[in-house]
Amino acid sequence: MRAAKRLRLEASAAHVLLVVIENHLLMASVSQRRDLDDPEVISHFAKQIETTEALNLLTLLTFADSQGTSDKLWNGFKDALLWQLHSRATALLSGGTEFVRAGEKQRELLLQEVRELAPKHIAAEEVDAHFDTLPTRYFQIHTAKEILDDLELVHHFMRQLILEDDRALSPVTAWLDEPDRGYNVVKICTWDRAGLFSKIAGSLSAAGLNILGARIFTRADGIALDTFFRQ
Numbered sequence: 001m002r003a004a005k006r007l008r009l010e011a012s013a014a015h016v017l018l019v020v021i022e023n024h025l026l027m028a029s030v031s032q033r034r035d036l037d038d039p040e041v042i043s044h045f046a047k048q049i050e051t052t053e054a055l056n057l058l059t060l061l062t063f064a065d066s067q068g069t070s071d072k073l074w075n076g077f078k079d080a081l082l083w084q085l086h087s088r089a090t091a092l093l094s095g096g097t098e099f100v101r102a103g104e105k106q107r108e109l110l111l112q113e114v115r116e117l118a119p120k121h122i123a124a125e126e127v128d129a130h131f132d133t134l135p136t137r138y139f140q141i142h143t144a145k146e147i148l149d150d151l152e153l154v155h156h157f158m159r160q161l162i163l164e165d166d167r168a169l170s171p172v173t174a175w176l177d178e179p180d181r182g183y184n185v186v187k188i189c190t191w192d193r194a195g196l197f198s199k200i201a202g203s204l205s206a207a208g209l210n211i212l213g214a215r216i217f218t219r220a221d222g223i224a225l226d227t228f229f230r231q
Helices: 002-006 011-022 026-033 039-049 052-069 076-093 104-117 124-132 136-141 144-163 196-206
Strands: 172-178 183-191 211-218 223-230
Touching: 002 011, 011 052, 026 039, 026 052, 026 076, 039 052, 039 076, 052 076, 104 124, 104 136, 104 144, 124 144, 144 172, 144 183, 144 223, 183 196, 196 211, 196 223
Parallel strands: none
Antiparallel strands: 172 183, 183 223, 211 223
16 A cells, blocks of 8 residues: 555555455455355455456456466466456346346256256156256256266266166266367266275276366265266
8 A cells, every 4th residue: 555655556456456456366365265166155255355446457367477487387277267257257246146046046047948958868857857866056057068968978877777787886977178278078977985085086096197176066866976077
């Protein structure tokens, strides 16, 4: 604030400067270590930043600070996370709520869309069971296409359980390449049990894979759907 006074900044500009400097590490920490699909995370971050002007300046500062520290600290995945946080916080600070897809209405719209898009080998009962056994937050952060991908895994897992005795307890996995985003997606469907997440994460790490983030959901019937983002 002494520097702001010396530079003869107006009170509003000095306040924005103070917010940015006091939170100069916040955006990197939130974007890289928190769940950006959680509305509460975005809401808490936006309250700390206060305005879109401060958000824009902090976004540039975060990028410049990382580049200035070491050009090896930055990659495409961190860049995507930074701009994802910027986009969702902007929506909230601007008075919009498009980053939130919560509520029963959105869930019903997704259910209708998934029913229409579901291939013939996935019965309507499977779709309904999927929607009835997962928490609200699952439907806040997944598109119809992503839900269908999970349904395919569950269908394969249950078919394997019924028809293949020797593989009844084997997990079903899917690997998706996302070259434009600088990472791959690993999806795993299996029965939930104590320590499942740590065992999977440990196995991926032991194989030399760098885990960037994860989404962990368990259906009420005990079927776990774990998604890992990796380099």
